Amino acid sequence: MATSSSTRETFDDSDTRHDEMHSTIEAWLGDLVEEVDDAVSSEQFKEWLDVQSRFHDYSHRNTLLIKLQCPHATKVAGYRTWQNEFDRHVKEGEKAIWIWAPIIARQCPECGNSPSYHERSDCEYDDTEPDEWDKGLVGFRPAPVFDVSQTEGEPLPELETQALGNVDGLLPALLETASELGVAVDIVPPQEWSHGSAKGVCQYRLGTQPLVKVRDRESEADLAVTLVHEYAHALLHGGIDTEDERSKRELEAEAVGYIVGRYFGLDTSGSAFYLAAWEGDEPETLLDRLERISSTSQEIIDAVEEVMSDE
Numbered sequence: 470m471a472t473s474s475s476t477r478e479t480f481d482d483s484d485t486r487h488d489e490m491h492s493t494i495e496a497w498l499g500d501l502v503e504e505v506d507d508a509v510s511s512e513q514f515k516e517w518l519d520v521q522s523r524f525h526d527y528s529h530r531n532t533l534l535i536k537l538q539c540p541h542a543t544k545v546a547g548y549r550t551w552q553n554e555f556d557r558h559v560k561e562g563e564k565a566i567w568i569w570a571p572i573i574a575r576q577c578p579e580c581g582n583s584p585s586y587h588e589r590s591d592c593e594y595d596d597t598e599p600d601e602w603d604k605g606l607v608g609f610r611p612a613p614v615f616d617v618s619q620t621e622g623e624p625l626p627e628l629e630t631q632a633l634g635n636v637d638g639l640l641p642a643l644l645e646t647a648s649e650l651g652v653a654v655d656i657v658p659p660q661e662w663s664h665g666s667a668k669g670v671c672q673y674r675l676g677t678q679p680l681v682k683v684r685d686r687e688s689e690a691d692l693a694v695t696l697v698h699e700y701a702h703a704l705l706h707g708g709i710d711t712e713d714e715r716s717k718r719e720l721e722a723e724a725v726g727y728i729v730g731r732y733f734g735l736d737t738s739g740s741a742f743y744l745a746a747w748e749g750d751e752p753e754t755l756l757d758r759l760e761r762i763s764s765t766s767q768e769i770i771d772a773v774e775e776v777m778s779d780e
Contacts, residue, residue: 487767494728494763498755501727504741505752514745516626523554531568535614538566542616543666544625551615557622565613572610575602583607628742631691632726634735640693642776643700647681649772652703654696655682669695671702679703694730694737697769701725704765716747717754721762724755728766733773 574583580592584599662684669683681699701722730737
C-alpha cells in the first residue's frame, strides 16, 4: 500500500495560496482513493474481514444489554465460539455478559408454537406432522457471552489505522485551536474511556458548542489526527443524524484527518484501512465531496498555523 507520509508542506502566503492548497488536496484525495483500493485487496484486510464476519450483529436490545454490563466491549462471542472459532479462552474469574438469545424451533403453521407447547395448547392443527413444520423464532433465552478483553489466546488480526510521525508541536496547537473552531475538547484517560473501540467521538449539544472527546494514547501523532477527525465532524456534521449519511460522514472526517495530518508531515496512510473497513460509499465519493473536505481541511490548517506562528 502506498504511503502518505511526507515532509511538512508549505505554501507562500500569497493570492495563490488557496488555489495551491486546493490543488494539492485534490491530488492527495486521489492518492487516498488509490490507497483504499490497495487496502481492500491486501491480505491483511482479507484476514481482518474474515474474522469480522464470524461475529454476530446483535439486536438493539442486546447491544444495550452489553453496553450496560460491559461499557468497553468491542467484540463479543460465546464461550465455545471463542474456543472453536478464534482459538481464544475466557480468562478465569471473568463474569459473563448476559443477553437474550433467540430460540429457533419448528412451529405449528396455525398457532406458531413449538411441538412441545403445541401439544399442551388448544390448537387442533394436525394436517402435517411436526417434523414437517418450518422452523422459526419461538422465544428467547438468557445466554452468556464474553468480550474479547475477557479472553486470551491467539491474537485477532488488526488493521494498522494509526497515524505515525513526529508531531513537532502539532498536538498542543490543535488543542489551543479548538476554541477558535468553536469546539470543546476532552482528552480522556484510557481507563475512563466508555466508547468501546472508538478513538474519539463528537457529541453535538443543543445551544452550546460540540464536545470532542478522544481517548488518550501513547502515539501523539495518532491522537492529533483523531482530534482533526472529530473536529471535522464538529464543523461539518452538526444536525445530520440519518443512517444513510453515516458512511459519508466518516469518509469526510477521515479524509480531513488524512489531509491535515499529511500537510504537517505525518504518515496518515492508515486512513486507507479505516475507510476500507466502512461499508457503504465507494472511496471515489471523496472526490465528489472535494469542496467540503478541502474547505474544512484548510480552515483547520490555517487555524493551527496561526497558533504555531505565535509561539
